Amino acid sequence: QAAKPHVVVLATGGTIAGAGASAANSATYAAAKVPVDKLLAGLPELSNVAKVSGEQVFQIASESFTNDHLLKLGQRVSALAKQADVDGIVITHGTDTMEETAYFLNLTVRTAKPIVLVGSMRPGTALSADGALNLYSAVSVAASKDAGGKGVLVSMNDEIHTGRDVHKHVNIKTEAFKSQWGPLGMVVEGKNYWFRAPVKRHTLQSEFNIDDIKALPAVDIVYGYGNMNTTGIEAYHRAGVKALVHAGTGNGSVAAQAVESLKALRAKGVHVIRSSRVPDGFVIRNAEQPDDQYDWVVAHDLRPQKARILAMVALTKTNDSKELQRIFWEY
Numbered sequence: 001q002a003a004k005p006h007v008v009v010l011a012t013g014g015t016i017a018g019a020g021a022s023a024a025n026s027a028t029y030a031a032a033k034v035p036v037d038k039l040l041a042g043l044p045e046l047s048n049v050a051k052v053s054g055e056q057v058f059q060i061a062s063e064s065f066t067n068d069h070l071l072k073l074g075q076r077v078s079a080l081a082k083q084a085d086v087d088g089i090v091i092t093h094g095t096d097t098m099e100e101t102a103y104f105l106n107l108t109v110r111t112a113k114p115i116v117l118v119g120s121m122r123p124g125t126a127l128s129a130d131g132a133l134n135l136y137s138a139v140s141v142a143a144s145k146d147a148g149g150k151g152v153l154v155s156m157n158d159e160i161h162t163g164r165d166v167h168k169h170v171n172i173k174t175e176a177f178k179s180q181w182g183p184l185g186m187v188v189e190g191k192n193y194w195f196r197a198p199v200k201r202h203t204l205q206s207e208f209n210i211d212d213i214k215a216l217p218a219v220d221i222v223y224g225y226g227n228m229n230t231t232g233i234e235a236y237h238r239a240g241v242k243a244l245v246h247a248g249t250g251n252g253s254v255a256a257q258a259v260e261s262l263k264a265l266r267a268k269g270v271h272v273i274r275s276s277r278v279p280d281g282f283v284i285r286n287a288e289q290p291d292d293q294y295d296w297v298v299a300h301d302l303r304p305q306k307a308r309i310l311a312m313v314a315l316t317k318t319n320d321s322k323e324l325q326r327i328f329w330e331y
């Protein structure tokens with residue numbers, strides 16, 4: 001019998017490593033408590049699909065991820081992906097910012113080996129906990145050859161999503177993740193069923209490489225709303241932000257007073273990236289605002305939190321607004 005593929009599980013915390021006081025506590029619990037060895041020991045079925053080894057990288061709730069966590073995790077994933085004895089990598093992660101980490105790795109790790117992020121919506125101590133099956137599925141996806149070359153994936157609730165498109169769209173259901181353009185496939189009883197593939201550049205075709213990125217520039221987000229206060233825009237400018245993502249209303253529209261503040265920022269060299277706070281759709285260049293005239297960038301179909309990730313990565317290579325816009329179309 002052929003040896004099973006070797007999958008490394010990098011554990012970072014989240015609810016999948018959470019623990020509550022009783023089995024009835026599905027929402028009231030502490031995240032990031034259970035160490036990776038215990039998670040893996042609780043799931044002996046994993047040995048049916050892969051030879052699994054675990055590594056505790058962090059033990060945090062994902063809302064506390066920083067740029068340093070992204071860099072450290074990315075460097076570790078890249079190093080493991082280069083090892084001949086590693087066939088796939090699973091990252092256990094809190095669900096709150098999983099979409100940001102997945103997109104960051106999708107942009108920067110140069111490999112065709114499967115990289116799969118997974119989490120859970122209920123802690124392992126709860127009734128109908130979803131973590132064990134999610135982890136089993138993620139390991140089986142990472143162990144399969146047909147998952148290679150598709151970029152960084154997120155496997156949750158039997159679905160396989162591209163890390164680029166996926167976002168958490170509901171916070172209290174196990175069916176928490178959605179991709180505006182649909183999941184890539186499904187995983188059922190350890191078998192993958194594929195229906196589509198990503199067309200945006202990722203991993204092996206990316207011009208970015210985590211091995212060359214030592215630091216990420218400051219990029220922040222301001223939120224658009226009625227009676228919008230521009231104090232936040234000016235405060236981020238004073239703090240030295242290199243680009244500001246504007247999570248606008250509707251079509252990425254910008255309140256008149258915020259237009260003035262953002263134009264002033266751009267005149268000082270700060271990039272303005274126009275996105276939308278609506279959960280789906282995309283922003284069209286020169287619709288709502290004259291982006292060519294203001295030298296602003298549009299975020300295409302990226303949610304503001306994803307636009308922030310791409311802007312940070314892009315700014316490690318260029319400070320040219322036209323190049324930034326090209327990168328937003330291509331990734």
Ligand SMILES: NC(=O)C[C@H](N)C(=O)O
Pocket residue numbers: 013014015016031060061062063093094095096097119120121122
């Ligand atoms: N379901 C979860 O994992 C939520 C948790 N706050 C986290 O992101 O770490």
